[in-house]
Every structure is written in structure tokens, then in C-alpha cells.
């Protein structure tokens with residue numbers, strides 16, 4: 001009997017896999033669509049990314065570590081830039097930001113969207129051209145707005161009437177005109193987790209189109225001599241596959257754009273349709289490529305503008321996850337393995353690794369699914385259905401809910417999780433005083449520390465009770 005057949009039997013006998021997950025033909029193989037472009041397995045079964053064997057990477061930099069495939073990041077950024085050639089592409093820095101990544105984004109000809117004073121600071125420190133920055137946020141402080149204005153940020157996406165008033169005041173004080181877009185809520189129920197959907201009515205972002213608040217906000221910006229009205233901004237949510245949500249949102253936003261043209265006599269030059277393009281975390285996910293997205297979105301915009309007899313504005317998009325998500329994986333070391341009896345005689349193998357919800361909160365927060373592979377050796381043990389968990393004091397501290405790993409996985413092994421580039425390091429915490437892992441860029445067999453590992457000393461530096 002071959003290993004995978006044995007594994008399938010083993011899985012049927014004692015474990016409950018979700019209906020979409022079946023034992024792989026060879027548990028050592030990568031599923032290419034989940035991994036960055038340069039990832040591969042060697043004949044000995046170790047994972048190589050950017051020409052770097054993760055065993056060597058861990059020997060030098062420790063684990064856990066985020067491994068960032070520079071070529072993959074750049075090629076995804078370039079693919080969006082080339083596919084959306086008539087659009088402006090803003091990389092959404094909230095997905096993952098560091099000065100190195102800002103430079104890559106700028107070198108690849110993309111613009112950058114930031115959403116806090118901290119992200120703005122990273123962009124400016126990296127030498128980004130402020131005109132190529134968009135500044136988001138539903139509660140930007142006066143200090144953040146002042147900083148953005150003083151830096152000469154290219155667009156500020158206003159999200160409340162208070163903010164519009166603050167912008168008027170700050171611009172007046174400075175004797176400048178602030179470039180403003182108005183974030184609108186298109187009233188779309190995007191098909192994604194409710195915490196990452198942002199265009200239904202009952203949530204905190206934007207001005208509602210339906211209630212008339214969006215038109216009023218636009219009129220307010222338009223009549224203020226201190227503000228330059230650039231256009232409307234709509235972002236319907238994140239990890240979305242179904243283009244119908246984008247289509248409905250675009251229709252409603254362009255209808256408002258046309259109404260502004262007709263009733264206020266202003267042809268706004270810009271229109272931003274946000275980000276949110278989904279990626280493959282498991283074989284369940286089937287993302288569109290940038291060329292397909294560009295064709296679909298271009299057609300919708302053309303069609304709607306023609307229908308409303310308005311000029312096509314300069315359209316922009318803001319992909320974050322679709323650029324950096326697949327470009328990173330996280331490598332962990334296994335510490336313990338436990339077989340846990342479930343009801344009705346089933347069992348589950350719990351594989352504990354040296355990180356967890358502090359470096360990837362997405363499973364706990366959104367019930368997100370991930371995949372993983374044994375990354376340091378080939379194994380011909382039968383596959384077993386495993387749950388990869390972290391080291392934190394929470395039973396919800398799950399990294400990978402369900403995946404097949406070789407049945408002999410054990411302490412000292414490395415396990416790598418693909419698709420961790422977006423919203424993992426950027427949402428990482430120090431829960432349980434666990435220092436955050438480094439981000440190591442890999443390219444052509446070389447490693448480069450992009451963000452260093454946090455140390456216990458870093459954590460203790462903030463503790464004002466430390467003596468001596």
C-alpha cells in the first residue's frame with residue numbers, strides 16, 4: 001500500500017476532515033497555488049523559498065519567522081500595475097508594511113495607501129513620494145491630518161463630517177488646499193466574513209449613499225475653498241472572490257458620481273474602487289488574476305459612465321492581500337504533538353508550534369483557514385489529519401485548523417504555513433509576552449532581515465517598573 005492510500009484509510013478510520021479536505025496523493029508535495037512563486041521542495045523534502053532552504057534560514061534567524069519572497073511580491077505588484085494600466089494602483093500598506101516594502105512598491109511604480117500616523121511615518125521614512133500616498137481611516141486625529149497635510153500627501157480619504165471640518169480648519173491655518181476624496185458606503189453585502197465586509201449599511205466606515213449622507217458630504221467638500229474635491233472612494237471589504245459585489249458597488253458609486261456632476265456641476269477627476277481581492281489560503285479558494293479583474297472592472301466603469309453620460313474618471317484600486325498575502329509564509333518549529341480523543345472514537349492530532357495567535361490572529365478572529373507542510377524533511381509516514389496550534393494560553397490559539405501532515409511529525413520538525421503575508425505580521429501582538437517574529441526577505445539564495453525579531457529586552461524596555 002502506498003503512503004497516501006494508507007493515509008486516506010487512516011483519515012477515514014479515526015479523523016474528521018472538513019468535507020472539502022481529503023488526504024493528498026503525496027503529503028510531501030506543495031499545492032503550488034498556495035505558495036509564493038519561487039517556493040519548492042527539494043528531493044530531501046525541505047522547503048526552499050527564494051533559493052533559500054528554510055532549514056538554513058531557521059538555523060541563522062531562528063523560528064518562528066515570516067519568509068518574504070521578494071520576487072513574488074514584486075511580480076504580483078507588477079502584475080496589478082500592468083493589468084490595470086489605465087488605473088492607478090495603491091498597495092494597501094495595512095496588509096504588511098515596512099520601509100523595504102515601501103521601496104519595492106515605489107520601484108514597481110505603484111502608489112501606497114496608509115491608514116494611520118504610524119503607517120504614514122513608515123512610508124515617509126522610506127522616502128516615498130508623498131504625492132503617491134493616500135491616507136485612510138475613520139478616525140484620523142488632528143495630529144495625523146496635520147502631518148499628512150504638512151507632508152503633502154496626495155489624497156486624504158475623508159470619512160466623517162468632523163474630519164471634513166478638521167481638514168478645512170487645518171488647511172485654512174496653513175493657507176493650503178487639501179486634496180480630498182469622500183469614502184462612501186455602497187450598501188453592498190459582500191460575500192466575506194462579516195468583520196471584513198465594509199460596504200453594508202450598519203458599520204463604521206464611510207458615508208451612506210442610500211441615506212443621502214454621501215451626497216451631503218461631497219457637497220460640503222465641494223463648497224469649501226480650502227478643499228479640493230478629487231472624487232469618491234468605495235471599498236466593499238476584503239477576501240472577496242465574487243465580482244458581483246464590486247459590480248453593484250461600482251454602479252451605485254458611479255451613479256453618485258454622475259449626480260454630483262449633474263447637480264453640483266463638478267466633474268470629479270478620480271474614483272477609487274478599493275481593494276479586497278481574494279487569495280487562495282486553501283484549495284477551496286479560487287482567486288481571479290489581475291488581468292481578469294482589470295478587464296471586468298474596466299468594463300463595468302466604462303459601461304456605467306456611458307450610461308450616465310459622464311466622462312470616465314481616473315480610477316484607482318487598493319489591493320493589499322492580493323499582493324503580499326501569497327508572497328510570505330511562516331516557518332515554525334514543532335514543540336509537542338498530542339493525540340486527542342474526540343467523541344465517537346475519533347481522534348485529532350494536535351501539533352504545537354512555537355508561535356500562534358500572536359503572529360497570526362486570523363484563525364481566531366475570522367475563523368480563517370490555512371494550509372501547511374512539513375518543511376524540513378521528506379516523510380513516507382501515512383498522512384494524518386492534524387491541527388496546528390500555537391503556544392498561547394487560549395484554546396482558540398489555532399494556526400491551521402485542519403491539514404494533513406505526515407503521521408510521524410514531531411518535536412524538532414519545521415512546519416511552514418503559506419499565505420501569511422497579509423494581516424499576520426501587521427496584526428501581530430505580544431500576547432503572553434511572546435516577542436514578534438522577524439520578516440526575512442529571500443531572493444536568489446540570499447536572506448535579508450526586513451524586520452528584525454523582537455526580543456524580551458524590547459518588551460521590557462516599555463516596562464517602567466524595571467530596575468537597574
Ligand SMILES: Cc1ncc(COP(=O)(O)O)c(C=O)c1O
Nearest residue numbers: 092235238275276318319320321
Ligand atoms: C480602504 C481599504 N482599502 C484597501 C484595503 C485592502 O484590502 P485587501 O488587503 O483585502 O486588498 C482595505 C482593507 O480591507 C481597506 O480598508
Ligand SMILES: N[C@@H](CCCC[NH3+])C(=O)O
Nearest residue numbers: 094196238239362422423
Ligand atoms: N484584517 C483583515 C482584513 C481587513 C482589512 C482592512 N479593512 C484580514 O485579515 O483579513
